[in-house]
Amino acid sequence: MKIESITITDIAKALNFSSSTVSRALRDSYQISEATKRIVKDYAKKNNYHPNLVAQSLKSNKSKSIGLLLCSVPNNFFAEVISGIESIAYNSGYHIIITQSHESQEREARNLDHLSWRSVDGLLVSLSSETMDMSKLQKIHSGGVPIVFFDRVSDCIKTHQVVADNIEGAYRLTKHLIESGCRNIAHITSSPGLSITSERREGYVKALTEYNIPVNENYIKYCPHGGMIMEEIEVVIQELLNMKQPPDALFTASDRITIGSFAFLHKKNIRIPEQIAIGGFCNFSSPELFNPSLTTIRQPAFEMGKTAAELLIALIESKRQETNFEKKILPTELFVRKSSVK
Amino acid sequence: MKIESITITDIAKALNFSSSTVSRALRDSYQISEATKRIVKDYAKKNNYHPNLVAQSLKSNKSKSIGLLLCSVPNNFFAEVISGIESIAYNSGYHIIITQSHESQEREARNLDHLSWRSVDGLLVSLSSETMDMSKLQKIHSGGVPIVFFDRVSDCIKTHQVVADNIEGAYRLTKHLIESGCRNIAHITSSPGLSITSERREGYVKALTEYNIPVNENYIKYCPHGGMIMEEIEVVIQELLNMKQPPDALFTASDRITIGSFAFLHKKNIRIPEQIAIGGFCNFSSPELFNPSLTTIRQPAFEMGKTAAELLIALIESKRQETNFEKKILPTELFVRKSSVK
DNA sequence: TTGAAAGCGATACCAT
């Protein structure tokens, strides 16, 4: 830290070696005799030496840090992802620098700047719902910084992607709603531009189609801010309720939207599931405690964080340019509870 | 980042100045002519120069980073705290390095090591429930690293503390339970050593005493792991249920314990609040959606993070040694809902 | 097997 920090030079002086020798001894260089190594290492350990990571970074142009770009920390899904990332990063000697976009493209861009000035070794990215312009990210990537996408991914950059099986999850939930007797299933989802939005929508459409239920575009509602703003959720639900044929079920596409919709139905004293059934993507820890217990599709968030971090660190540390990128698709889990069973 | 990064030396060469001049011009030194400043700054901006923070860190022995020591990220309370910290840090040019102790003292100690090797400028600390030994933290502190405690604090180190008004919150909730007709109020709480534990307990005792209800030590149950392990919650509740006079109410002392207890009562088909009322500290986002809606004391977690970060950054950047430390006590909010009203 | 010296990028002291 500050006071009690011994440097290589200190050791060198104390033992009458050169700093190069000390450096090499500590890194177990083959050119150093065992005897010297022992002396140096013993002294280092006794005096609680630890390399100054900042100096190492400057020299090596590696910071052993990973930048993290996501929407919001106080969000069950992302908090779990972070925990997964941290578990891997910790073991590999990396630390993570977290930035939140709050679903704002502009903030995301500024965060990217900050991260690049910090000279992070790589980036884990989940895009904001506003993001249209990938040029900054592309520039950084082509500048040699490895990137791994998770959750909200983009094909504009050729790299690894880690996502949940959104299509399958959405498909299974929608199918469940249909089999539960619902026919007018609305879908409330995030910004249209996001990968998760189109994938979840695809699963929804697939299930409807399979059961010969026509897809009604008016039943698909987008929340441009991904549900960060409660009002946008309330507005679209109100629109649905005002329709001539209001939906008999809601399939909600994210943590915030699911909880927000559920809360709004509560507030409006709409009986769940009798009047409207509901189920959606949600990583809330205890949906079974809700009133009624809430049907959810759970994403393997911790796992997603772990996988993304592993892939990124591998990219960072690989000697040769990786060209064979993979899209990891992690399975989701459907938990059917009372909120969706008519 | 890597490729497109211009250095001061590059600018100096391009403009035929010395690097000292360029450095001074960029930092607006009074010794540099306006003309030169303009030339240098224009060139810097045009070529997208940004100082290499690693080099600055090495030189200045300041990393513009803050270490964060807490139990667990995927926990509503801490996630909100992190968000608060981030909001302040971001604006002040600091980044935060997050480490999780998972309530383990040993892991906490290793995290401290890692953070100190990273030469963080300061530390925001919420102790793990196991932590007895403060010597490492003390050493770091006396080594000159500013520390601010939040939530789970300790008086072993003289510094700022930011906490919720635990006594008052616990007092009001307990009082509410009493007024709601409960007489045998059990208290399920974290590890006995934690500051939050003794404070919340104090509020609980205060309310009981005020109503001439004897304090029954058997009604106070500790979870050494702070409820990280579901089993420890189940065990103590089962003990309570097995008593000759089982409690008619539970006052639970943390996010995890509150949710865990509620879930266990559910599982055991115990009617809430008729058989047992329940209420507790909890920063869950939607306790009103629970079945029944859950009475909670909410801590101003975001605010706590902000305040702690502000205090820490002030400490870091203050020239003179601070001696006048304060304990910020932030108000809590009691939300009475159905789970506690007999 | 070991040492001297250069260099990573920015800064500050000492000259001029």
Added chain:
DNA sequence: ATGGTATCGCTTTCAA
């Protein structure tokens, strides 16, 4: 007002 040079701590090439 500007330039030369040493320094932060560590690594690495080149010499010996």
